[in-house]
Amino acid sequence: MWEYFVAIVLGIVEGLTEFAPVSSTGHMILVDDMLLHSKELFPASVANSFKVVIQLGSILAVVVVFKDRILDLLGLRRMRKPGAAPARKGEPRLKLAQVFVGLIPAGVAGVLFEGYIDKYLFSLHTVLIGLVLGGILMIVADKLGPRVLKVDTVDKITYKQAFGIGLFQCLGMWPGFSRSGSTISGGVLLGMSHRAAADFTFIMAVPIMAGATLLSLVKHWDSFTPEALPFFIAGFISAFVFALISIRFFLKLIQRIKLTPFAIYRFVLAAIIALFLYL
Incomplete structure (x- = not known):
């Protein structure tokens, strides 16, 4: 029963923190490793696969919350809900091409530096640095963000802004920095x-996280044994479930x-992680 408890708790931690700007990596280290x-x-292979599986749960929650928007981007359904993308011809609306433009920087950086990041940056010390520097960036954004908004809805985003956000997303590759914190x-x-x-x-999280997660699933497919499946x-x-709750709550709170x-x-x-680490 303890194994099921651990699996459920880690799923809750992943769901609550993956898309909030608080670093899911930092929380997983605190809750799991410590x-x-x-x-x-x-076994190590099962533990690695488990983290991939719970990340898939979080991605599915994003798909559910943004299902209408995603269908609209794919040309399968036009959004007509109040406050959603404009339905009238000629008005701005988010395009699939803009999403891909936002994915380019992190995609290139991932191909070039993924091995280096996995080998050298996944440590408690680097996570602590990421937590602090990411927090500083978030405060700077609140203080220096434009007083007069140029874009008050995602439908008005420009290609230049999409690419710029993609560049900031590269910061989220540093463990503890938080992808959502850096991009927001x-x-x-x-x-x-x-x-x-x-x-x-x-x-943006849906294609980039889904792609990385599916590659990891293929890599660790041998870990999906009948014994491990219930925990997964x-x-x-x-x-x-908890990602669904977290995303809906966060979107209402952030503005x-x-x-x-x-x-x-x-x-x-x-500070809490540092106490565990150094005391």
């Missing part, structure tokens, strides 16, 4: 509202409180 020690319960901060600094930047961040399912369901409270939370998390 408290639950799942690596002592499962970048969007705000480039003239977008916090909600518009968050919407674009979540939409428990983690997947808990990650999906009201902005990024600074999340930055302060990151500093507190970094």
Whole structure:
């Protein structure tokens, strides 16, 4: 039963933190490596596959929340809900090409530096640095973001802004920095509202995270044994449910409180991890 408890708790942590600008990596280190020690319960290959599976649960939650927007981008359904993308001809609306433009920088950086990042940057010390620097970037974005918004909805984003956000997304490759924290901060600094930047961040997350996760699934396919499957399912369901809750709550909250409270939370998390690490 303890194994199921660990699987569910890790799924909850993944779901709550993957898309909030608080660093899911930092939370997984604190909860898993320092408290639950799942690596002592499962073989390394199973533990790695489990993290891929719960990430899939989080991605599915994004697809559910943004299903109408995604169908619209794919040309399968035109959005007509109040407050959503304009339906009238000639008005701006988010294009699939803009999403791909936003993915280019991180895609290129991933191909060039993924091996280096996996080998040298996944440590407690680098995560602590990422938590602090990412928090500072979020405070800077709140302080220096344009007073007069150029883009108050994701439908008005330009190709230049999409590419700029993609450049900021590269910062999220540093463990602990937070992909959502870096991209939302970048969007705000480039003239977008916090909600518009968050919407674009979540939409961009679907193809880039789904692609990386599916590649990892293929790589670790041998770990999907009948014995491990129940734990994978428990983690997947808990990650999906709590990611769904977290995303909906965050999108309602971000425009009201902005990024600074999340930055302060990151500093507190970094201090807690440092206490575990150095005491």
